Amino acid sequence: MLLKARKLARQGVSVLLILGGLVGVASCRPGGPPKGQPEVPEMTVIPAVSFVQDIQPIFGSRCVFCHQTGASQAGLNVGLGLAYKSLVKVPSTESRLLRVAPGDPENSYLLHKLLGTHLQVGGQGEQMPLGGPPLPKDDLEKIQKWIQDGAPEN
Numbered sequence: 284m285l286l287k288a289r290k291l292a293r294q295g296v297s298v299l300l301i302l303g304g305l306v307g308v309a310s311c312r313p314g315g316p317p318k319g320q321p322e323v324p325e326m327t328v329i330p331a332v333s334f335v336q337d338i339q340p341i342f343g344s345r346c347v348f349c350h351q352t353g354a355s356q357a358g359l360n361v362g363l364g365l366a367y368k369s370l371v372k373v374p375s376t377e378s379r380l381l382r383v384a385p386g387d388p389e390n391s392y393l394l395h396k397l398l399g400t401h402l403q404v405g406g407q408g409e410q411m412p413l414g415g416p417p418l419p420k421d422d423l424e425k426i427q428k429w430i431q432d433g434a435p436e437n
């Protein structure tokens with residue numbers, strides 16, 4: 284009984300070895316394109332920014348306590364379900380720009396307020412978030428990319 288078990292175990296091991304060998308051979312095959320053909324550069328996939336998943340949480344943690352129903356500073360409400368309507372294609376109250384001009388970060392007042400370049404585009408007041416440190420670079424890039432991508436309600 285014990286012997287048989289050992290034999291089976293040995294067989295099992297050799298099966299594994301064979302399989303391992305096959306995998307090894309498969310992965311050793313030369314990977315690149317045949318000689319003479321140009322190598323296709325590796326693609327960097329930049330994931331799309333989601334308004335609901337990426338942008339709204341930024342407002343939720345850094346802006347909503349000043350920009351909400353009943354206390355919507357400068358008439359801007361970034362509460363859940365309200366931010367998109369309060370931002371996209373809506374004229375800014377402080378400048379001649381739109382708050383968010385889809386596809387056009389340079390003409391989106393929101394981004395200038397967050398970068399602190401709002402005075403240079405004819406705006407007023409302080410850099411946002413008021414009273415706090417500026418948003419981290421990551422968040423600024425997400426907002427910029429989202430606007431660049433056409434400010435989808437995704």
Ligand code: HEC
Nearest residue numbers: 345346349356357375376377393396407408409411412413
């Ligand atoms: C402590 C309160 C406070 C916080 C926090 C705050 N804001 Fe403001 N926000 C204001 C006030 C007050 C104004 C009007 C005066 C000014 O612009 O300085 C304003 C104005 C704005 C405007 C201009 C709106 C327009 O119509 O021109 C934008 C855009 C804005 N805030 C975005 C944000 C964003 C985005 C955040 C979060 C990252 C944020 N704010 C955080 C108080 C705040």
